[in-house]
Amino acid sequence: MLDIKNPIEARKVIRKNEYRNQTAGTAxxxxxxxxxxxxxxxxxxxxxxxxxNPKPCPLIGFGTKGDPSLKDLGDIDIRTDVPQxxxxxxxxxxxxxxxxxxxxxxxxxxxxxxxxxxFELPLIEAGIPIQHIENDTIVPMYRTSIDCEPAGQFSGKLxxxxxxLNSKDAIRSIQISSRFPAVHGAPIHLGDxxxxxxxxxxxxxxxxxxxxxxxxxxxxxxxxxxTPQSVLQDSKPDFCITHAPGKxxxxxxxxxxxxxx
Amino acid sequence: MLDIKNPIEARKVIRKNEYRNQTAGTAxxxxxxxxxxxxxxxxxxxxxxxxxNPKPCPLIGFGTKGDPSLKDLGDIDIRTDVPQxxxxxxxxxxxxxxxxxxxxxxxxxxxxxxxxxxFELPLIEAGIPIQHIENDTIVPMYRTSIDCEPAGQFSGKLxxxxxxLNSKDAIRSIQISSRFPAVHGAPIHLGDxxxxxxxxxxxxxxxxxxxxxxxxxxxxxxxxxxTPQSVLQDSKPDFCITHAPGKxxxxxxxxxxxxxx
Numbered sequence: 001m002l003d004i005k006n007p008i009e010a011r012k013v014i015r016k017n018e019y020r021n022q023t024a025g026t027a028x029x030x031x032x033x034x035x036x037x038x039x040x041x042x043x044x045x046x047x048x049x050x051x052x053n054p055k056p057c058p059l060i061g062f063g064t065k066g067d068p069s070l071k072d073l074g075d076i077d078i079r080t081d082v083p084q085x086x087x088x089x090x091x092x093x094x095x096x097x098x099x100x101x102x103x104x105x106x107x108x109x110x111x112x113x114x115x116x117x118x119f120e121l122p123l124i125e126a127g128i129p130i131q132h133i134e135n136d137t138i139v140p141m142y143r144t145s146i147d148c149e150p151a152g153q154f155s156g157k158l159x160x161x162x163x164x165l166n167s168k169d170a171i172r173s174i175q176i177s178s179r180f181p182a183v184h185g186a187p188i189h190l191g192d193x194x195x196x197x198x199x200x201x202x203x204x205x206x207x208x209x210x211x212x213x214x215x216x217x218x219x220x221x222x223x224x225x226x227t228p229q230s231v232l233q234d235s236k237p238d239f240c241i242t243h244a245p246g247k248x249x250x251x252x253x254x255x256x257x258x259x260x261x
Numbered sequence: 262m263l264d265i266k267n268p269i270e271a272r273k274v275i276r277k278n279e280y281r282n283q284t285a286g287t288a289x290x291x292x293x294x295x296x297x298x299x300x301x302x303x304x305x306x307x308x309x310x311x312x313x314n315p316k317p318c319p320l321i322g323f324g325t326k327g328d329p330s331l332k333d334l335g336d337i338d339i340r341t342d343v344p345q346x347x348x349x350x351x352x353x354x355x356x357x358x359x360x361x362x363x364x365x366x367x368x369x370x371x372x373x374x375x376x377x378x379x380f381e382l383p384l385i386e387a388g389i390p391i392q393h394i395e396n397d398t399i400v401p402m403y404r405t406s407i408d409c410e411p412a413g414q415f416s417g418k419l420x421x422x423x424x425x426l427n428s429k430d431a432i433r434s435i436q437i438s439s440r441f442p443a444v445h446g447a448p449i450h451l452g453d454x455x456x457x458x459x460x461x462x463x464x465x466x467x468x469x470x471x472x473x474x475x476x477x478x479x480x481x482x483x484x485x486x487x488t489p490q491s492v493l494q495d496s497k498p499d500f501c502i503t504h505a506p507g508k509x510x511x512x513x514x515x516x517x518x519x520x521x522x
Contacts, residue, residue, distance in 0.1 A: 167450050167451050167453070167456065168450065170451065171447055171448055171451065175435065186432055188429075189432075191479055192428070216456055218452055261522055
């Protein structure tokens with residue numbers, strides 16, 4: 001873990017390619033974002049897709065065509081400030097570089113989407129144990145049977161993240177995450193996974209499998225920022241760039257600034 | 262049902278003993294209250310009990326010793342303004358009169374506690390079906406294994422009301438009822454009834470049994486204003502007066518005035 005509390009300092013290290021790992025826990029009072037960079041011909045459709053699907057795709061940053069800075073989110077150069085990237089061509093990964101200087105061009109537009117880390121800290125601060133954090137694993141994520149609202153060429157299934165919680169913590173987690181509509185907000189489901197098309201809760205499509213459920217634990221499901229990656233895989237644009245899973249953009253925005261109340 | 266929207270008009274009818282039935286649906290934008298009237302020697306302990314148990318016993322009105330009015334809640338004479346009362350001696354019901362003029366005395370203090378009707382209307386307005394209202398039955402209520410915080414001679418088990426909801430509505434109902442901490446607030450439990458000591462969900466201790474659960478429905482449990490009646494039954498004060506179940510005090514306070522946000 002990159003143990004730096006200040007987001008500007010953390011980005012400096014990442015910018016120099018001195019840290020190339022996952023960003024969970026780094027500058028943890030600050031918003032981290034999912035990244036998606038697209039050629040201009042796709043930009044309006046993708047913006048529209050985010051607008052129609054605010055729970056999985058909460059847009060917290062929107063660059064100007066050809067401009068690698070994101071002034072709203074801090075002194076950011078998107079070409080260098082993420083630990084690792086993925087370069088996609090027609091839905092396939094062709095490279096996983098540590099900067100994208102050689103891929104950047106004047107036609108690209110940057111999108112930054114909120115991520116659940118922003119409400120996990122308030123959950124932990126409320127005394128709610130988060131299994132995947134305690135085990136230092138990646139949150140289990142599942143492709144559901146729920147269709148996103150399509151926009152232009154972008155369509156696909158909703159991906160959800162899952163946290164096993166007892167009933168009391170499930171209720172409290174609904175209250176707390178409701179305060180953060182800009183980072184997925186309240187859960188979209190709890191209880192029976194098959195109701196949203198999840199066949200095997202122990203076998204997630206993304207992330208690590210959960211531990212066996214305790215008797216009093218129920219699965220609680222939040223819309224997940226991996227949804228756009230899954231949609232990009234399906235929709236197969238000629239070209240796009242995302243962050244590598246878990247290796248997010250660290251911004252200067254406080255998590256608490258995203259709280260609706 | 263007493264189909265009057267204005268709480269002052271509704272109380273006038275009740276005051277004249279022209280309506281003696283349950284008050285559900287009457288003046289439904291206004292707060293209705295559970296009633297508890299106690300001799301002064303118990304008043305401080307009961308006030309303390311309410312303070313220690315705000316979820317089941319949210320105190321919304323607190324009279325002055327010997328004074329039957331409740332100016333905070335409207336132009337109320339507590340001796341006449343409830344459709345039917347119960348007179349208790351040592352935990353046993355000895356009378357169920359339509360007014361308490363002959364029982365009132367200078368030593369009595371009135372307590373009014375919030376009730377779940379105040380958040381049921383916002384639930385219905387959010388499109389959430391409430392089974393017991395749709396079936397025109399009384400909400401099922403259960404004595405749990407959860408101890409209230411004792412205060413002086415008052416102690417006993419928490420009573421909960423239960424509404425069967427699908428997962429989506431359960432999540433939404435947690436958000437909506439969280440806005441109303443003064444009337445029980447968020448649920449205290451959902452899912453497995455045995456975790457809170459309920460042996461048979463189809464066999465409630467108070468109110469009417471629920472209908473058979475649909476496949477996608479889970480039981481959602483709120484702290485219930487019947488708790489103080491159950492506690493009074495156990496704690497057996499020499500004398501007390503309550504409302505008869507379902508026949509509540511209608512106040513001039515808007516439900517929306519109780520919303521925390």
